[in-house]
Amino acid sequence: MDWTDDAVVLSSRPHGEASAIVEVYAAVHGRHLGVVRGGASRKLAAHLQPGTQLAVTWRARLSDQLGSFTIEPVKSRAAVLEDPLALAGLASACALLHLALPERDPHAGLYAKTIRLLDDQASGGDWLAPYLRWELTLLEEIGFGLDLGSCAVTGARDDLAFVSPRTGRAVSRAGAGDWAPKLLPLPSALMGQGPVTRPEAAQALDLTGHFLTRALADRLPGGQLPEARARLLARLLRG
DSSP states (O other): OOOEEEEEEEEEEETTEEEEEEEEEEEETTTEEETTTTTSSSHHTTTTTTEEEEEEEEESSTTTTTOOHHHHHHHHHHHHGGGGHHHHHHHHHHHHHHHHHHOOOOOHHHHHHHHHHHHHHHSOEEEEEEEHHHHHHHHHOOOTTOOSSSSSOOOOOSSSEOOOOOOOEEEEEEHHHHGGGGSEEGGGGGTOOOOOOOHHHHHHHHHHHHHHHTTTGOOOOGOOHHHHHHHHHHHHOOO
């Protein structure tokens, strides 16, 4: 059993004295684990940092075995180390992919958007709006997509201000009426309206976090989303 694919490193941990168990998100083969021989060495460890893009070849005698990776570096995103907020965003994305995607389940469309997001974060550009769109895409991929196109009550497409915490559908101010206090506020940052400020991004993460917590409830230790995402939210709130 063997295959070759483009992949992003999600995590790496020591294995024995010299190797590492590496988790990648591959374009065609999804989230996948494998052993990298010599992965603990200084030479290879630099290529096994979260967010690094690799060409990987996976081999195993049987398809259900852990198997081993051979790797070729494609793109380093070490530039995020110079930007604490971008580093927090990259770590959050990797942690959510680890938690949300079933092992070996392909999500090619999400992979392409992940690559663009990581490139934005590493380039020093404006990545907050792409990150929010990325979390919306992740929710769609795991079957919890939000419907923000029109009001669930009136059908109107204007003045959408809330989201139902149960259905994930948008609600206009007129449609909300007396139910408004029981609905989640819909920040303009999620509607693609203008530049995204840090406070707006934090409010948007509260909304997507509500649905991520529901979608992943059976996988969340202590009922909480990954610590990496909490650190991103904390940095946004600090301004």
